[in-house]
Amino acid sequence: MSYPPQPGAPAPGPHPPYPQYPYPQQAPQPQAPQPQPPYQQQHRPHGQPYGQQPYPPQQFGTPPPPPRPRRTGRRIAFAVTAVFAVLVLGFAGLVWNNVQRQHAYAEANRPDQKWQELVDGMTRAMAAKDEEAFVKPFAAGPAKEKQRLVFRNLVKIPWQTAQWKLRSGGAVQGVLPVAFVHQVKGVDNRPIAETYAWTVTGEPGPGAVTGVGGDKDINGRTSAVSYYPGPWDVYEDLAVEARDHLVVVSEQKQSAELKRDVDLLQQAAQDDLAAWQQNKPPADGVRTGGQGFFVVLEKNRDVYNKLYAGEGRENDRLEAGVNMAVEAEDSDQAGRGKVLIGGSRIVMDTSLDRFTNPDRWQEGVTDIGRHEMAHALTATLTTDFxxxxxxxxxxxxxxxxxxxxxxxxxxxxxxxxxxxxxxxxxxxxxxxxxxxxxxxxxxxxxxxxxxxxxxxxxxxxxxxxxxxxxxxxxxxxxxxxxxxxxxxxxxxxxxxxxxxxxxxxxxxxxxxxxxxx
Incomplete structure (x- = not known):
């Protein structure tokens, strides 16, 4: 939302194979023994003493019964089968183990995994304030030197959350979307995201990123909802003043004015927060009023119109300041057709009378501060853009x-x-x-x-x-x-x-x- 017009201003112009399990061979079934007739006591002729067997009568032409066959062949077959089964199972195990190792190797070397390692490294570098580790993904030259400046700007801001995330599984036609997910401490209700488009060449690794810009829309233009560029992207040297529930930034060249105005803006923040807390408007259980304010002071109108706005907003000369509500990183939890606002970004044009009038600048700064911060208070209650x-x-x-x-x-x-x-x-x-x-x-x-x-x-x-x-x-x-x-x-x-x-x-x-x- 914009601040009211200036008095007298002119009109605005692959998957792993399924495991193969050997089908169990049918083991030979032992034959049940044939039932034997009960042992019968042979008839003893009269007068023959016990224990003497009668001599059987000689029978000519009748061969003796064949000897009972031995089962050595079956035992050998069973042993061979068992050995074969053990070999098959062992071989299958080796194959499965090899497949698993190949799958693990492939997972560890997927391009998206490699890219994720790079962005995770930036998150760790940010927490450790390690500049060399932060710029590791970027190619030597302008790309890396620019990110050094970005890093030096970022470490000046009090972050609750600051991490980098992939927005896709990998690069498409040399472009990789990456989000800087961040939450300013005491200011943002939820983490928000600024989305970058990295220009990349070759395999994922150190030096693969040759350029950084804002994420593109379907027309190839920098998307207005990428919230790029932030002041850390625009300024070579960021001046930062942090107060309770307030962070005010500017280019270092404008730091004197920043120091002059920050106390007035702090008072404006306290006034608005007090009015809101005093009346305690009911909340829906998910959304609450904004808890703080992030303000950029900028006197160059072109830069003013470009901050957080992709290719830039249409210039409106009747506008002295603007509050931009920023969608939360977890906005999808709001449900279909709804949004969650994580916080706001306020930009003020300090070239205008409210900041430059020698007699009324204090009143002007306070009033515009209260106005834009009121927008930030209610922006986080928004359910629809x-x-x-x-x-x-x-x-x-x-x-x-x-x-x-x-x-x-x-x-x-x-x-x-x-x-x-x-x-x-x-x-x-x-x-x-x-x-x-x-x-x-x-x-x-x-x-x-x-x-x-x-x-x-x-x-x-x-x-x-x-x-x-x-x-x-x-x-x-x-x-x-x-x-x-x-x-x-x-x-x-x-x-x-x-x-x-x-x-x-x-x-x-x-x-x-x-x-x-």
């Missing part, structure tokens, strides 16, 4: 910008009244709330846009004064979490339906301001 695109299913822009301006001037009632009167004096008031859609709200007409900001803030200021600030912030939080529930949310906060609320607020405006009808 379609902010202000479809009126009935997206967060209404008058709520988005109204809440940011409400916190910007919270506790400054006189200034808020004067600001409102000044900005609506030349605008025609129809009695309607400011536009819900972004295309209508961010008018190219500076006066119309300024009036939209002021009236949006006034609607929430009037709600807070009439029904209580706790109900007002609860309304804002509920609307971010479920934009389609707008009618019921208004009714819960005020007891009025949407139309009645709008009419009551319009009557208040007409009774207090000299507006055109």
């Amino acid at each position: 379609d902010l202000g695109l479809v009126e009935k299913s997206a967060v209404r822009m008058w709520v988005v910008e109204g809440f940011a301006d409400y916190l910007a001037l919270r506790g400054k009632d006189a200034k808020a009244r004067n600001d409102l009167a000044y900005k609506v004096r030349d605008a025609r008031f129809t009695g309607a709330l400011p536009p819900a859609l972004a295309s209508d709200f961010y008018s190219s007409d500076p006066k119309a846009r300024s009036a939209n900001y002021a009236l949006s803030a006034d609607a929430l200021r009037w709600m807070a004064a009439t029904y209580g600030e706790q109900k007002t912030l609860a309304f804002v939080a509920a609307h971010y979490g479920n934009p389609t529930g707008y009618p019921e949310q208004i009714r819960t906060a005020t007891g009025l339906g949407p139309e009645q609320f709008e009419q009551s607020w319009a009557a208040h405006v007409r009774s207090t301001l000299p507006v055109k009808r």
Whole structure:
């Protein structure tokens, strides 16, 4: 979300084989012995003494019975079969073991595994603050020297998480997507990712990366949702000031201004967080308000428009600052069609009057700080990225910008009244709330846009004064979490339906301001 326009600014222009098991051979079955007739006592002739066998009568022509066959052949066959089975099983075991070793070798030498080893090495190097280990994947020359600067910038930031992950199994046509997954300590609710496109040559290994850029979209352009480039990619030497729930950075050349402004921005952060915690808007159990703020101060408009925005955002000269909500690394847990926001990145243009006016720069820095940080507070409650695109299913822009301006001037009632009167004096008031859609709200007409900001803030200021600030912030939080529930949310906060609320607020405006009808 952008900060309200500057006064007087012009209009914006393989698998292993299955194991083979030997089929068991059928062992020869021993034949059961034939039943023998019972032993019979031979008849003894009368007068023959016991123990003397009668001499059998001589029988001519009848051969004696054959000798009983021996079973030596069967024993040999069985032994041979057993030996053969042992050999087969042993051979199969050797084959299986060899297959397993080959599979393990292949796994250890897959290209994606080699790439993963490189990025894991960068994660370890970051934790150990080992510059040489960090730049190991990059080819000697410009690629490696550039990553030295990136490393020196990164180690200055207080990280909760900082690791590199592959975004694909390997390189495609010489391009390997790699994500820098990170979470700034005390600032981000969840880890977020900046996605790079590495240009690679040859096999995975040290020196294989010859170039680094942002991940590409289907048109070959740097994707706006790669969140590339970060300030550590842009600046040769990053200046960093860290406070409680706040990190402010700039180019080293702008460090004097950074040191001048950081205390004011810290106060703005404390003011917004206190207002939020004091009223404790209900959460859905998954999403909570932003816990801190990451701010980049930049006076070069081209760099301002390029930070975190791929090829760059369209220049809007009426914009003084912008908050960019960044999707969480685990956003897929939100469910189909939903998102999780991990945190925000704020960029402010310090070349403008709010930072340069010798008489009012302190007030200007504080106000823009409060405004953009209010966006960061509520961004993490977002369930859908379609902010202000479809009126009935997206967060209404008058709520988005109204809440940011409400916190910007919270506790400054006189200034808020004067600001409102000044900005609506030349605008025609129809009695309607400011536009819900972004295309209508961010008018190219500076006066119309300024009036939209002021009236949006006034609607929430009037709600807070009439029904209580706790109900007002609860309304804002509920609307971010479920934009389609707008009618019921208004009714819960005020007891009025949407139309009645709008009419009551319009009557208040007409009774207090000299507006055109």
